[in-house]
Amino acid sequence: xxxxxxxxxxxxxxxxxxxxxxxxxxxxxxxxxxxxxxxxxxxxxxxxxxxxxxxxxxxxxxxxxxxxxxxxxxxxxxxxxxxxxxxxxxxxxxxxxxxxxxxxxxxxxxxxxxxxxxxxxxxxxxxxxxxxxxxxxxxxxxxxxxxxxxxxxxxxxxxxxxxxxxxxxxxxxxxxxxxxxxxxxxxxxxxxxxxxxxxxxxxxxxxxxxxxxxxxxxxxxxxxxxxxxxxxxxxxxxxxxxxxxxxxxxxxxxxxxxxxxxxxxxxxxxxxxxxxxxxxxxxxxxxxxxxxxxxxxxxxxxxxxxxxxxxxxxxxxxxxxxxxxxxxxxxxxxxxxxxxxxxxxxxxxxxxxxxxxxxxxxxxx
Numbered sequence: 001x002x003x004x005x006x007x008x009x010x011x012x013x014x015x016x017x018x019x020x021x022x023x024x025x026x027x028x029x030x031x032x033x034x035x036x037x038x039x040x041x042x043x044x045x046x047x048x049x050x051x052x053x054x055x056x057x058x059x060x061x062x063x064x065x066x067x068x069x070x071x072x073x074x075x076x077x078x079x080x081x082x083x084x085x086x087x088x089x090x091x092x093x094x095x096x097x098x099x100x101x102x103x104x105x106x107x108x109x110x111x112x113x114x115x116x117x118x119x120x121x122x123x124x125x126x127x128x129x130x131x132x133x134x135x136x137x138x139x140x141x142x143x144x145x146x147x148x149x150x151x152x153x154x155x156x157x158x159x160x161x162x163x164x165x166x167x168x169x170x171x172x173x174x175x176x177x178x179x180x181x182x183x184x185x186x187x188x189x190x191x192x193x194x195x196x197x198x199x200x201x202x203x204x205x206x207x208x209x210x211x212x213x214x215x216x217x218x219x220x221x222x223x224x225x226x227x228x229x230x231x232x233x234x235x236x237x238x239x240x241x242x243x244x245x246x247x248x249x250x251x252x253x254x255x256x257x258x259x260x261x262x263x264x265x266x267x268x269x270x271x272x273x274x275x276x277x278x279x280x281x282x283x284x285x286x287x288x289x290x291x292x293x294x295x296x297x298x299x300x301x302x303x304x305x306x307x308x309x310x311x312x313x314x315x316x317x318x319x320x321x322x323x324x325x326x327x328x329x330x331x332x333x334x335x336x337x338x339x340x341x342x343x344x345x346x347x348x349x350x351x352x353x354x355x356x357x358x359x360x361x362x363x364x365x
Contacts, residue, residue: 001114003116007332018055019142042126047173053169079133082131088154134166141166142166148192181210183217193345271314
């Protein structure tokens with residue numbers, strides 16, 4: 001789609017379809033709001049990207065699997081506002097700006113559809129929020145269950161904290177950038193382990209260090225697996241729009257399947273697929289996650305494969321273990337939690353920054 005020729009991400013909030021929720025009535029409308037922190041300030045044309053496909057497998061896969069197509073639902077009205085806080089009641093007296101889709105306020109979402117809103121100029125400072133308000137209906141709605149950004153549903157005239165609202169695929173704007181950087185991984189990349197709305201996750205910290213000359217699209221998603229990424233479905237379609245992909249997979253594959261051979265094969269397929277479309281790659285080793293028993297050796301085996309066998313096919317490999325592991329004797333134990341906390345993410349970003357700076361300088365046009 002032509003969308004990516006013009007628009008690029010302007011938030012480091014995670015953006016992905018993790019799951020779907022089922023509504024009692026497919027006809028009765030619901031109203032929800034989601035808040036996205038703006039990365040680079042300025043006046044730009046914004047276009048919001050959506051998809052109607054699940055990006056990854058949720059939990060054990062008994063509820064939803066990657067590439068599941070969601071059936072038809074409807075956006076009755078979508079409005080936006082720039083605000084300096086995340087209190088939905090504060091916008092009650094504000095005239096929010098309506099979005100259109102091909103010139104229309106309503107949008108019937110087709111099964112498996114990728115679509116975007118028409119352009120709308122907005123002025124926002126770095127650190128402001130863009131609130132997206134949806135009035136929607138339908139039986140099944142794609143959403144992000146493990147979100148760590150503010151989201152609300154309106155019930156009986158009151159705003160209730162809830163994830164049961166549509167989420168953007170990208171908060172896109174036409175800001176000119178030097179490089180489009182994608183962070184592709186699981187919940188650790190998304191930022192689980194840090195406080196809601198803190199933007200303390202490792203890639204948000206890294207983006208701040210690298211600066212506004214680039215754009216950053218956080219494709220991290222809870223329960224995401226290398227096998228999901230290697231399926232080359234909707235999730236890969238997003239990732240391949242980047243100039244540089246920072247890839248970190250393997251924790252969920254180890255925990256769910258323990259099949260080191262398959263994990264290595266999937267990581268190789270991811271690297272091959274990104275290389276085939278010209279996306280540069282920084283590949284990270286599988287982070288510590290308090291592994292036990294035979295998983296410890298499988299984890300070491302996968303990381304050795306990344307560092308030796310896949311290194312020649314990527315721009316650089318970053319080893320997460322010295323930063324996140326408990327000690328040289330117990331590298332498999334997560335020093336800052338399996339989902340790294342703010343301190344762990346800060347140290348991760350600081351350690352990764354010099355490598356990223358060197359890679360970006362090396363691949364400069």
